[in-house]
Amino acid sequence: MRRTRAVESWTLIPLETFVEETGARLTLLMTPAGQVLAQYGFTRAVDVMAAAALGAAIFSSTTEIAKMLREREFAAVNHQGVRHGIFLGSFSTRRGRLLALVVYGPDSSVGLVQLFFEDLVAKLMAASPEKVEQRPVLAADFERELTQSLASLFGR
Amino acid sequence: MSERFVRALERITRIGGVQGAMLVAADDGLIIADASMEGVRGNAVAALAASLAKRFTRVSKAATVGAPRFLHLQAEQGTLIVVAALGGVLVVTMGGADMNVGLARLEMLRVAEVVA
Numbered sequence: 001m002r003r004t005r006a007v008e009s010w011t012l013i014p015l016e017t018f019v020e021e022t023g024a025r026l027t028l029l030m031t032p033a034g035q036v037l038a039q040y041g042f043t044r045a046v047d048v049m050a051a052a053a054l055g056a057a058i059f060s061s062t063t064e065i066a067k068m069l070r071e072r073e074f075a076a077v078n079h080q081g082v083r084h085g086i087f088l089g090s091f092s093t094r095r096g097r098l099l100a101l102v103v104y105g106p107d108s109s110v111g112l113v114q115l116f117f118e119d120l121v122a123k124l125m126a127a128s129p130e131k132v133e134q135r136p137v138l139a140a141d142f143e144r145e146l147t148q149s150l151a152s153l154f155g156r
Numbered sequence: 157m158s159e160r161f162v163r164a165l166e167r168i169t170r171i172g173g174v175q176g177a178m179l180v181a182a183d184d185g186l187i188i189a190d191a192s193m194e195g196v197r198g199n200a201v202a203a204l205a206a207s208l209a210k211r212f213t214r215v216s217k218a219a220t221v222g223a224p225r226f227l228h229l230q231a232e233q234g235t236l237i238v239v240a241a242l243g244g245v246l247v248v249t250m251g252g253a254d255m256n257v258g259l260a261r262l263e264m265l266r267v268a269e270v271v272a
Contacts, residue, residue, distance in 0.1 A: 080184075107210070111185020111203030 006038035007152045008095075014123035015040060021116045025084070026103040028052055029124075032059055032090070036153060037098065045150045055101040058088055076117070078110050087113045091121040093128035161189035164270045168247075168263045173255030175234070177264075179271060180206050180246045188245065196250065201236075205248045209238050226261065237261060241268035 004019060006012040011029050019027055019040045026041040028048065034056035042048045062074045076089035087102040087110060100120065102113050161179055168177040169191045176192025178201070185206035190198050209227060216224045227238040235255050239247040247264045249255075 106183075109183060109185035109203065109206055109210075111181075111199065112207055115185075115200050115203040 004038065004040045005153045007149045008037045010127040010129060011038040011124060014120055014127060017123065018116050018120040021119070022102070022104060022112050023108040024102045024104050024113065026051070026101075028055060028099075028101040030055065030099050030101070032056055032097055032099055036149065039153050041103075042153075045154060048150075048153060051101060055088055055099060059090060059099055076114070080110065085110055085113075087117070089117050089121075091124070093124050095128045095131050098124070158189050161271065162191050164267045165189060165191035165247075168249050168260060168267060171251075171256055171259050171263060173253075174249060174251040174260060176201070176251075177247070177249045177267075178202060179241075179267075180248050182206055182209060182240070182244045182246050192250075201248060201250060205236065205238050206246060209240065209246055228257065237264060239264040239268050242272035245271050247271070 004012060004016045006015065006029075015027060015029060015038050018024070024040065027039065028036055028042075028051055029038040030036045030052050034052040036048055036052050039048055042051070058077060062077050066073045073090065075091075076087065078088075079086040083106060085104050085108075087100075087104065089100050089102075091098060091100070100117065102117070104110075104113055165177040165179065168174055176190070176196045176198070178190040178192060178198060179188040180186065180202040181188055183206075185203035187198055187202045192198050192201075208229070209224070212224045212227055216222060223240065225240055227236075229236040234250060234252045235257060237249045237257065237260060239261070241247055245268075247267050249260050249264055251260065
């Protein structure tokens, strides 16, 4: 069964390659606002939404810390646990700034994730289409778009 | 500290045919100290060598022969050697086909002792 799902199809192949090369357990591609573009490994929508919200919050917090240190931003953050590590990296594409949240286990490493993250960024940059004009989100459209996105992310 | 390690690595890089040597954190695949020639993608070698060592550890443990101490990868145009030091550190050396592997191994074991 295919475990990589994408709302935006141009992210699919780079993400599949990244997951295969790093052995990542879970991966999310999302905007800094927490809107998910693609996911690997999640089985429940609630987990994707929680992880995206928390990932976006971590990015937002570290951006503020970077400002306090007069850094432009932190390109990546790694949280190392006993059994799992969490890597959060930000990068630019033609579609704007994106984040990758990667959870890896003892069969991978932060070095591998960092190494193939560089490749992922290059491939996403090459594959990304031009930025589309953002239209205002209407309440009437919101639920339908959310349902469509979740259906794409979980193949339902 | 890192300078001491780089000095230790220079004992390896003085050997003919050696293109680089580094200390790598085995769990993380990150470089601790690096004495490689320009053009060597140190971070790639570190991450992939650590991954290789991890996989071979699983193989050798499954074969009930304990953890690997020495890995020697002979490629078409060169050689990669990994020696496991104490404390979860790997000594990684890469070189051309003409590298003196025996001498490199000897120096790598010495470096492993220094690290330990």
